[in-house]
Amino acid sequence: MSERDDIRFDTEFDPRWGEPVEVRAGVARLTARNAGPMTFKGTNTYLLGETRLVVIDPGPADDGHFEALQRAIGARPVEAILLTHRHRDHTGLVDRLRRSTRAPVLAAPPRAVAPTARSGATDAPPDDELLVDRYLADAETLATPVGTLEVVATPGHTVDHLAFALAGPGILFSGDHVMAWSTTVVAPPEGSMAAFMASIERLLARETDRIYLPGHGGPVTRPKPFLRALRTHRRMREAGILERVRAGDGSVAEIVAALYRSLDPQLRGAAALSVLAHLEALCQAGLVRTDSEGAPRVDGLFWPA
Numbered sequence: 246m247s248e249r250d251d252i253r254f255d256t257e258f259d260p261r262w263g264e265p266v267e268v269r270a271g272v273a274r275l276t277a278r279n280a281g282p283m284t285f286k287g288t289n290t291y292l293l294g295e296t297r298l299v300v301i302d303p304g305p306a307d308d309g310h311f312e313a314l315q316r317a318i319g320a321r322p323v324e325a326i327l328l329t330h331r332h333r334d335h336t337g338l339v340d341r342l343r344r345s346t347r348a349p350v351l352a353a354p355p356r357a358v359a360p361t362a363r364s365g366a367t368d369a370p371p372d373d374e375l376l377v378d379r380y381l382a383d384a385e386t387l388a389t390p391v392g393t394l395e396v397v398a399t400p401g402h403t404v405d406h407l408a409f410a411l412a413g414p415g416i417l418f419s420g421d422h423v424m425a426w427s428t429t430v431v432a433p434p435e436g437s438m439a440a441f442m443a444s445i446e447r448l449l450a451r452e453t454d455r456i457y458l459p460g461h462g463g464p465v466t467r468p469k470p471f472l473r474a475l476r477t478h479r480r481m482r483e484a485g486i487l488e489r490v491r492a493g494d495g496s497v498a499e500i501v502a503a504l505y506r507s508l509d510p511q512l513r514g515a516a517a518l519s520v521l522a523h524l525e526a527l528c529q530a531g532l533v534r535t536d537s538e539g540a541p542r543v544d545g546l547f548w549p550a
């Protein structure tokens with residue numbers, strides 16, 4: 246969002262909207278035309294296979310994308326529809342695709358956050374009504390037309406976030422957890438900074454993933470240095486927030502004003518939630534205290550522990 250100089254983000258990406266782009270043998274990317282400050286050039290749908298397919302993230306409820314998806318699928322049977330997480334820019338077409346292909350929808354169990362606790366400040370609210378045929382478990386393996394796909398639970402961006410690892414070619418479909426163009430939004434209550442950081446460590450410990458194909462933008466071609474840079478970036482941001490609290494900034498608004506000086510006003514809500522996510526992690530670590538009993542609130546008061 247700002248202070249990006251510590252990570253090299255790749256914002257050169259040609260989405261080739263509506264056109265399936267073969268990114269690896271048997272793996273095509275189809276980018277929806279829902280570009281925006283949260284979605285970059287649009288949501289990526291991936292099609293795995295040649296004669297039979299598995300689809301990852303059907304994408305937003307957009308007629309043009311659905312038509313492009315149907316054209317890309319053609320007469321080939323779809324064996325399964327996998328979801329990285331329940332954000333509408335990834336799930337909007339699930340029901341239509343499920344009806345047109347009769348493929349089962351597989352996703353993590355939904356997160357246990359009461360709908361009323363939702364902030365609604367991101368432009369991709371969670372899809373609570375989503376019909377899922379079977380819940381996926383961490384480390385479960387799925388036989389796909391291009392090889393065995395391993396489920397890698399990566400909560401943080403959302404509680405239900407999954408990545409999918411294709412062992413042979415060393416591809417990790419990283420969803421919105423790790424993307425080349427930007428840091429992900431971690432917005433409480435559905436997002437958790439502590440979980441996000443643990444999921445970064447989890448990916449750092451994996452040896453088989455050579456390239457990440459994310460839910461938005463182009464591939465992450467050097468995952469390990471990128472993950473380490475992301476970790477450093479978040480730690481620096483957290484240290485900066487702790488410094489502000491220790492300097493006397495008692496509210497999220499004050500911290501946002503101090504740390505995100507030249508921020509696009511459209512992203513201010515997301516920045517506030519990101520600061521809140523860090524404050525929540527700092528409260529969990531016992532470094533910051535807050536006036537609310539349960540989870541810290543975006544309009545709450547904060548002081549050093």
Ligand SMILES: [Zn+2]
Pocket residue numbers: 330332369402421
């Ligand atoms: Zn998302």
